[in-house]
Amino acid sequence: MVATREPRVASVAQETAGAEADAGAALAKLGLAATGALALEACGGDSGSSGGGTPPPVLSSTQASRFLSQSAIGYSHADIASVSTSGIDAWLTAQFAMARPQKFWDFLVTNGYAASTNVNTLNGFDPMIWSQLMGGSDILRQRVGLALLDQWVVSIDGFASSWRPFVMAAYLDVLWESAFSNYRDLMEGVSTSVAMGLYLTFLGSVKANPATGSIPDENYARELMQLFTIGLYQLNMDGTLVMSGGNPVPTYTQTDVSQGARVWTGYTFANTDNTTPDRMQLPMAINAAQHETGATSFLGISIPAGTSGATARATTLDGLFNHPNVPPFVSKQLIQHLVTSNPSPAYVGRVAAVFANNGSGVRGDMKSVIRAILTDSEARDDTQVTSSSFGKLREPVTRLVQWARAFNVTSPTNLWPFGNVSSSANRIGESPGHAPSVFNWFRPGYTPPGTTIASDGRVAPEFQITNEPSMIAYINYLQSVIVNGAGEAKADYSSLTAIGSDSQALLNELNLVLAAGQISATTIAQMKTALDTISATTSAGLNNRIYAALVLVMASPEYLVLR
Template sequence: MTEIASPEKASVGETLLAEPVSPAEQSAAAPSPIAYALAATGTLALEACGGASGGSTPTPAPTPAPPPVVPMSSAQASRFLSQAAIGYSRADISSVVASGATGWINNQFSIARPQRFWDFLVANGYNAAANMNTVAGFDPMMWSQLMGSADLLRQRVGMALLDQWVVGIDGFGGSWRAFAMAAYLDILWDNAFGNYRDIMEGVSTNAAMGLFLTFLGNARANTTSGSIPDENYARELMQLFTIGLYNLNMDGTLVLSGGNPVPSYTQADVSQAARVWTGYTYAAGGGATPDRLQLPMIINAATHETGATAFLGISIPAGTDGATARRLVLDGLFNHANVPPFVSKQLIQHLVTSNPSPAYVGRVAAVFANNGSGVRGDMKSVIRAILTDSEARDDSQESSATFGKLREPVVRLVQWAKAFGVTSPTNLWPFGNTSSSANRIAQGPGRAPSVFNWFRPGYTPPGTTIASKGLVAPEFQITSEPSVIAYVNYMQSLIVNGAGEARPDYSSLTTLATDSAALLAELNLLLAANQISAATIAQMKTALDTISIATNAGILNRIQAAIVLVMASPEYLVLR
């Protein structure tokens, strides 16, 4: 494979692949047509974008008449799917054009999961004793869901939830780690269209989270030894998963006192909350099989703190059993005023735009607080509100300097696979661990390096226009000159060769390849929602026209080069 050489100068957030790369700089050997096409285009500036468990059951509302289908063009449908789907094909674009955004969302809500993560591992024999102390099966399991499943919206929302409720397989020990992760991910994916309170409950009793944030085996304070309960989960449950560091208005803006943000909790609150997360242990003994990892953790009364606990207005009387204490804490946090804006803003950031307006956050947060039928935390209503909001669907945002987001590397990879029908006939899905920033895409699903994920929601690349405008660009935290070059090189290899048995199908593009303008128009629509400018397309066309199409091999070279060029384009990388 011909690699793309590193540019001598580039500023992350300002320019990617800032210099044209000549064939001589790439290799002493003759360059491939794709490498030549990349070199010929030079590079373009990348200016980045900038059931409710705690309440009573409401009386069911009358079934409303279905909303009218709002007509969408193919470009609008592609843009919508870029926000809503983990990846999509030309047929999916046509489906959205036919049904409208709301109709497509409702259809996605009705799709049952074709296979759970746990069931994939069992069905493919990864529960063999030889795999006890390995992570065998984990990467194929992830890619089989992301690339192979038809529930495109659930996969996208599941990944957004995993970006917030982080557990990374490389961050905890023990046996059967792939199965531990499978059980954890099934909680997020199963409840992606459920209620946020149920996510809180499922995660809080899951062994993988117990291992990752070290409260499995957590014991109450010992006055003799001076030991105190582990505080990891108590802190992150508040800081990262529910209420955040500071008090928020309903529109996600900070509550200020004397011009300063007001902390939402204190260290004393963490210490009190940690008492609740004591006594947690496996539901069954023995680890010869992975089965106990699928069971919710239980509470050992002998090591659980039973003294009175109080924090953030939550009061737990002395002698309260562990399960009841957990319910009181989770209900209290779930009903905290911060939860609707805190959760809503992060979901918007993962799906639509890094810098949503306060009005956008406020509209979605209001739906989180009450779905219209008195239910708090209804994920279906929240997802629908995010994706159909006027700010998300406003086509004029495509020219905005503050709207949009850098596409996550994993989403880019899966989009390519979905667009070109990648399958894995024997379920090997041999893409492996893609976390390396030196020769992969700098992100791997389920492999976040810490509980703070691959990138933080408030990250701003320093010394950039983004920073000077007071904006955030979370995904730029894993973006650098080397990582961009690695991404282009890796995608070039996949686009040309596939990954083992997982290979793309470009047959739908064959008849277009003789007309490079038509080929680029199709790829611009399919991959970039027509957001690549005419000037950029003209550069690409000039490069593609240097590739002979006198043979079938030449036609395929032109198709592959066109896909690489589009997926390396800054106007593709930034979704608006």
């Protein structure tokens, strides 16, 4: 465990250097610096609980905050009060009914990014995403949409095209719209999107040519199975592996990939007009002359000779959607993104059962699946807060967005100038829409080597992008944005200035709003001792104390691990 190293304080404007120095000094007093300080063992699972149940309609503030930390992209004290009063069920119903305030595509158009001068730039992309994550009122949809992007990965850095921000905007709109629809709709929307066609290279794939030996592109056929629907190995309904002779049973073969690739031939842009970005929003068309029309068979799916491209796609997606692996495969990954890295088989099984049948005979109903995940007894059990085998490391993007939403960060001119924050040297090591590969920033099965997690056979996905340098970079960047904001995007700390002269009250508020009350009394006492060394008798001193308190809380292991 690293307990003595003081993080380097980032160089910032002279007028704010004192504030950052105060925060850095407070951190040093507590020895919060790097990955070694994190409770690695806190990302596990247990043997499961007895089953789902209806949560109480009225919750304590800490219970409401804990629920929101699992369900919302970020939230404020007012959101905590709302959930505490209305209860989880009513809050979910209201969020499901909420119309999207703005589509990604519309943000780009409204803010002038469709001008021809932007045809070959990335202008508008990062502001578009941050405006939604930090500003949209549909905080449940934002959280689920981000989880879907972590699974159905497309990265703006991974393909060449004109109008790339618009390509991504259309794709993100598919994910965000599908968050509350049906998983089959998601599969259809992604499979016809220009973004996925470009990213996994089946846009332009043509039928085999025996004369030249060319074959269809296999990327999408493979990843559609491996990453998006059924996974590598057959699963029981509770997410455990089906075994044969002591080995897991594969779900598909290379022959299945090669045969499946024939379905994804002939795909092209809907039209040839590139003077505007409009065609990037349209579903891909199929050029019949380039589509494979021979008989195809894979995974028990049979497509007769002469079948049209659209019918072949529908048959393929229907077959995959109804594969027995889909409910546990999808359910477990959603649980991992929202609640805990190592859900019990019982938890996975309960959610998978809802995926298979929402109670009205509907398979893949996302609203029912999300409700099942968030209201399950394993998620809502308050005793999990003290369990060393439950929870997940908060991914860096959700930490940044949580700060922004807790303190009403706004961008008056819609620039949202946070930019690409994926650098692990001087930013947070992750940025939405900039994943390094189709395998995302971290894999759901990642295990940190040489840890008790590894020896216990558990996983901790977010630790794949977490190490000592990345944590120091996160803390330094956090100090900078807490004090300075990002360009014109500033936080409103008025709720904290009213109580900032009382270190205990300040920490209690931050513990509730940011950490759902999960920072221990012992740690709070240590933080208070550090904060009390910062005089709050002047406006500048009060602000410095608030800045330091925010950094202390958001750098603490008890905050970083969400239970």
